[in-house]
Amino acid sequence: MLLHISQGDETAFRQLYNDYSNKLYAYVYALTRRKDLTEDLIQNIFLKLWHRRTTLTSINDFSAYLFRMAKNDVITAVRQAALEQTILQKGLPAAAPEQLPDDQLQEAQLRDAWEKAIQQLPPQQQKIYVLQKQYGWKINDIAKHLNLSSLTVKRHLSISKQAVRENMAQRLLPKELMVILFLGSMNAL
Numbered sequence: 001m002l003l004h005i006s007q008g009d010e011t012a013f014r015q016l017y018n019d020y021s022n023k024l025y026a027y028v029y030a031l032t033r034r035k036d037l038t039e040d041l042i043q044n045i046f047l048k049l050w051h052r053r054t055t056l057t058s059i060n061d062f063s064a065y066l067f068r069m070a071k072n073d074v075i076t077a078v079r080q081a082a083l084e085q086t087i088l089q090k091g092l093p094a095a096a097p098e099q100l101p102d103d104q105l106q107e108a109q110l111r112d113a114w115e116k117a118i119q120q121l122p123p124q125q126q127k128i129y130v131l132q133k134q135y136g137w138k139i140n141d142i143a144k145h146l147n148l149s150s151l152t153v154k155r156h157l158s159i160s161k162q163a164v165r166e167n168m169a170q171r172l173l174p175k176e177l178m179v180i181l182f183l184g185s186m187n188a189l
Contacts, residue, residue: 002056005049013053017046020063024070031074036139037081041073044158080165117167125160128153 004012021042029038048069049056059065118126127146131137139157143150 129160
């Protein structure tokens with residue numbers, strides 16, 4: 001089956017999805033306990049598989065690979081959620097940057113990186129991302145408001161979340177990013 005998928009066989013990919021999606025959903029949901037996040041992660045995982053389809057034949061134990069991929073994506077998503085929660089919960093003071101204590105300066109830099117990452121999104125993805133992340137709208141509400149299907153909104157959210165993560169990772173030094181992720185995960189506890 002992996003050989004057929006690596007050659008672009010969509011029917012074989014649908015079969016792979018049918019074979020693994022329910023098991024993968026149960027696994028990811030057990031880790032996240034959030035239906036919306038689980039659905040996003042499952043969609044991302046299968047999207048990644050399709051994009052990486054030409055390399056699938058080199059995988060010895062596909063099931064182990066798939067579930068490891070899911071675990072890694074859950075860890076990344078939890079860290080990202082903690083980071084976003086930290087950004088949304090903490091307002092920035094009106095003081096000039098040179099007058100800010102180190103932790104407030106880090107938060108200011110983090111917020112700035114996050115806002116710039118959002119600004120880099122295409123307009124439609126930007127609207128959808130902001131409505132969900134900053135205003136807490138549900139996917140169906142966003143779909144109605146923008147006259148889109150729920151699946152389109154989910155796809156845009158998935159793509160925009162990944163783009164924001166990658167953009168922020170490029171803007172922040174690895175040391176700063178690790179400190180921020182650690183502090184964000186501590187705040188989420």
